[in-house]
Amino acid sequence: MAYTVIAEELREALAKDDLQTMEQLVADMQPADLAEFIQEHPVDINLKLLSCLPIKQRAETFGYFSENDQRELAEHMDESTLANLFIHMNSDERADLFNLLEEELKADLMRRLARNEREDLRRLSSYEEGTAGSIMTSDYVAVPAQSSVAQAFDIVRSTAPDAETIYDIYSIDHMGRLMGATSLREMILARTTARMDALMTTELISATVDTPQEEVAKLISRYDLLALPIIDNDARLVGIVTYDDAMDVAEQEATEDIHKGASVGRLDDGFGRARLRDLYRTRIVWLVLLVFGNIFSGMGIALFETTIAAHVALVFFLPLLIGSGGNAGAQASTLMVRGIATGDVGVSDWARLLGRELLVAGALGLTMALAVSPIGFWRGGEEIAFIVGTAMISVVVLGSLIGICLPFILNHLGWDPATASAPLVTTLIDAAGVILYFSIAAAVLDLPGLF
Amino acid sequence: MAYTVIAEELREALAKDDLQTMEQLVADMQPADLAEFIQEHPVDINLKLLSCLPIKQRAETFGYFSENDQRELAEHMDESTLANLFIHMNSDERADLFNLLEEELKADLMRRLARNEREDLRRLSSYEEGTAGSIMTSDYVAVPAQSSVAQAFDIVRSTAPDAETIYDIYSIDHMGRLMGATSLREMILARTTARMDALMTTELISATVDTPQEEVAKLISRYDLLALPIIDNDARLVGIVTYDDAMDVAEQEATEDIHKGASVGRLDDGFGRARLRDLYRTRIVWLVLLVFGNIFSGMGIALFETTIAAHVALVFFLPLLIGSGGNAGAQASTLMVRGIATGDVGVSDWARLLGRELLVAGALGLTMALAVSPIGFWRGGEEIAFIVGTAMISVVVLGSLIGICLPFILNHLGWDPATASAPLVTTLIDAAGVILYFSIAAAVLDLPGLF
Structure with a gap:
């Protein structure tokens, strides 16, 4: 049954307090669907479900x-229900829940x-968030x-009922060190007397x-793994991360990158x-940081107050x-940042990409100059048309180059290249564009300039 | 061995034309690694590898x-090698390759x-790109x-050597209709006499x-599936999509969304x-579309030419x-677009999210007004400080509301909400912000305004 249908029936059963129907519906529900359902309901109803x-x-x-729902439900359960x-x-999920609870609990x-x-839990819950250890x-x-x-x-x-996956079987030595892996498929096709x-x-x-x-999610995706074995510093097998967790991590990381691209921090x-x-x-x-960046644009304008006073039409x-310029730059930096994130673009590619961008940006700038020059002509004649056209090409090329270079520079400085967000790039280009x-x-109007 | 190490050794073997070493290295290489390696090399070397x-x-x-590499290699192979x-x-990969080739081939x-x-290929290669049929x-x-x-x-x-996965086994009736699925894990734990x-x-x-x-990728991710069965219009099982293909689709879709967020089309x-x-x-x-959007900002400025001529400092x-305003709006639209894409935000949430945004944007605007007012005071005294502070709050709130509403409006019109890119939102807010x-x-300086 589709989620919406079940959800509707479950809502009705809740309204009538029809426990039998509730039990039937909930038993057939996918865990992900129930997780969505409980988000809309108060904690006492969710405990009943x-x-x-x-x-x-x-x-x-x-x-x-979700973590919030888990914490809330756990806090409202009596102790023996929670313990059970x-x-x-x-x-792995136990360790995650454990880390959400109060010390006493x-x-x-x-x-x-x-x-x-107990030892397993202590170990699993001890890894720093965001590491393989914390999600394994x-x-x-594992077999000898x-x-x-x-x-x-x-x-x-004998392990099947509890194992997260039984489709990759890991071979270990007497020290628990990871020696190799065999898929269940290979085992099924092999003679039963063969050695692992x-x-x-x-x-x-x-x-x-x-x-x-x-990194874990990338390895699983790149090599199409069902699970990635995780070893400790002595090469001992201590856990696995399965593909479904890798998918969650990949989605989470994509969201983080998208948010960063608009200068939004981690949520x-x-x-x-x-x-x-x-x-x-x-x-x-x-x-606020960008406000101060934008002040540079304002200062740039202030430098040309006499130019502007003489030709207010320029402000148009x-x-x-x-x-x-900002839009072209945001395009370039976004292409670059995503290219670095997916591994499609390497840091060594720098010079080649810059050369390509120069060509593409030149063509883009030329097209846009042709689009705006007539408007320049209409507003202020030939001279303005020439100024606007020339400025358009220069600003688009400059903006695109800033967009390509900034992620590389940030990466080189050890920062996340995704910090080169659209707003940051736009702000930088605003200031440069004004000047x-x-x-x-x-220069064209023969007025006093900066140089 | 890590990819970089193998790649280095393979490069050396290629330089020495040492066929034996090449064979050994290539045989142990992960397919994904070899795919990366061949991207850097000319087609004759790749054919040799x-x-x-x-x-x-x-x-x-x-x-x-990649599609390009496949096409190029296929074109350079002699016919019997390619056929083999x-x-x-x-x-599924055969059908994809098939669609890349010339009619004659x-x-x-x-x-x-x-x-x-032949019939299988004809069917698989006939589905429209971007559908479940095209990636299954x-x-x-399948078993009765x-x-x-x-x-x-x-x-x-008997199927194991060729099947993409043998870990989900599908039960079908005599018409080939999908009746249910059993995991290999369940089969291993069941009595051999039990009925499927x-x-x-x-x-x-x-x-x-x-x-x-x-949609396929979302289902696989949401329900943690190894494979998703695909049925035709008569409910007959005709294929499966496995989790690794879903991961590729998810990455591809995330890239597309990120690019759209910067107004870059499909690449x-x-x-x-x-x-x-x-x-x-x-x-x-x-x-170019945004150029015309930006002309509105220019026209807005033109409307206030007398105001500007009287107080050039305002341009600062x-x-x-x-x-x-553009930055705050880009943040809001990005949060919204990604929320819709991941299913975290529903279309019915519209009013609640707008209310929340009003509060957050108010606080953001107030903070930024406090940051810039002193600069306004320093540049032009109390009046300018007041104007700049008030304008900041208004522009940030207005920008954020546009950022929240635009994706919803686009979605409602049947467009992709991701069209509400940072550049589009910024351009709209520029025009509104100028006015x-x-x-x-x-109004504050008691000069002739629009109203």
Whole structure:
């Protein structure tokens, strides 16, 4: 059933307090759908819905909820219900939930876990946010490298109910070091007497617990992996990150890049649910910084006060020229930043890309100059048409070059190239464009200029 | 081995024409790495590298190459080599390659396929680009719904070498209609005598051949699927889309959205490899459209020529004010567009988001007014400080509201909300900001205004 249909029926069942229908509907619902449904409802209703689910399914569904929803629900559960849920969750989601809770509650939950699970939780919850360690799960299947396929199958069968994926089977040595990996497909096709170490791939893609999560997502996407094994500093296998988590990370990173492209800072919640305070905080910093950037444009204008006073008509074309330069520059920087992010453009490409951009920007500027010159002619005759046309080409070329170079320069300085946002590039080009435009005007009109 | 190391060794082997080393290196290389390597090399070298690979691996690797590389290599292969490669490719990648070739070559390759493969290819290559049909593969595992687990295992084993994934097994009826799906994990845990229709999930997520590819990627990501079954209009199972293709689509769509956010049109190749002509074409349309938008700002300024002539100092603050409004508006529209794209923001949320934005923008405007008023005071005294402060709040609030509303309006008109790019929003706000600023100035300075 489509989500909208189920959601409607569930709303009706809630209104009638029809527990039986609720149980049926909730049992058939996809965890992602239930996670969306509970966002619209108050915590007491959501606790009731959750209690309709058998504990295993409840634990799985809980992991789909947003951090805020998880925290709120956990705070409103009685302790034994929470503990029961906690014990049944996947290791990685459990660690994430654990990090959201109050110290007192943490200690209590810890006590209720078996010893090996307790250590597992302590380890998983200790990794810094944004690293492979913080998103990996310890629910993977590992077998001794020297075991036979038949022995490995026994291990797979006994681990299957809890493992996040059983489709990649990792071979380890007696120290727990990662030796290789075998897909379940290969195991099914192999003779049961074959040895795993003969079957396994040793040219393995892996990452360490400290690898940044966006790097992990990129590896999984580039090499089409189902899961990426994560090793510690002694090359011991300590977890895996599965493709579905990589997809979430990739979406999150794309959102962050898109926001950065408009000078918006990191927002933990989605825009629709973010707190007003957070929205203010993520936006004000760059806005104020750019105010001071824009003051340079104003100062540029002040330098040409006599030029302007003599030809007020020049101001008419000011937004047009600096706007066009800013737009071309924003295009160039956006293409560049995304190219660097997807790996399509390398840092060594710098000179080649600059040369290409010079050609493209020249053509763009020429086209736009042809578009505006007639308006210049109409407003102020030949001279103005010439000034506006020349200024247009110069501003568009300059803007595009700033747009291409800035991400590279930032990258070189160790900054995120995405800091070269459209607003930053536009602001820089505004200031440069003002000087360029009025200098050309002063020269052509034979008025006192800067130089 | 890391890619950079292999690439270096492969370059050396190529320089020495050491075929044996080449073969060893290429055989161990990940397809994605080889695809990157060949981008830097001429076609004759790439053909040599490909011929080092056994045919099955060669066919797999070929699917990783970009469309341009595939087309170029195919054109330079002799016919029998190409046909051999073609026969060994996955069904979906074969259909993609097929669509890149000349009519004559197509006919020749068709003749070399077995009859059922020929029909499969004809069908797969017929779907419109951007639909589920165009990215799906027909290499899936389907079993009759009434078969036993043991029988299903036999089918899995016989299909395993060619299937894209064997981890989701689809149950179909005698008409080929999709009845349900069972994971290999469930099959492994079940008794071999159990029937598949008792084991399978019937609450299935699926899509039709016409479903847009971004919708397919969203379903796979939302429901954490390994593969999404694709059905035709008669509910018959005709293909699957696997998670790795969904990841590629998601990345591609994110790139498109990011480019749109800077008014850059659709670019088929990455920025680094795009043809100059395509770069020009994707950028010029909006640039010229925005030129005409910017003329409105100029006309706004022209309306206030007397105000400006009386107080040239007002021009000093013009870039600052319209720039700030544009930046705040670009932030708002970007947050909104991405919120709509990820499904975080619904169209029904309109009024609530507008209310929130009013509060946030008010606070942002106030902060920025406080930042610039002292400069206004320093440049022109109390009156100018007041004008600049008031104009700043108004422009930032107005800009933010335009930023929030525009994506909604576009969406409502059936356009892509991402058309509300930073440059478009900035241009609109520039025009509105000019009018607002000079109107406030004219009113305060008691000069003739518009109203």
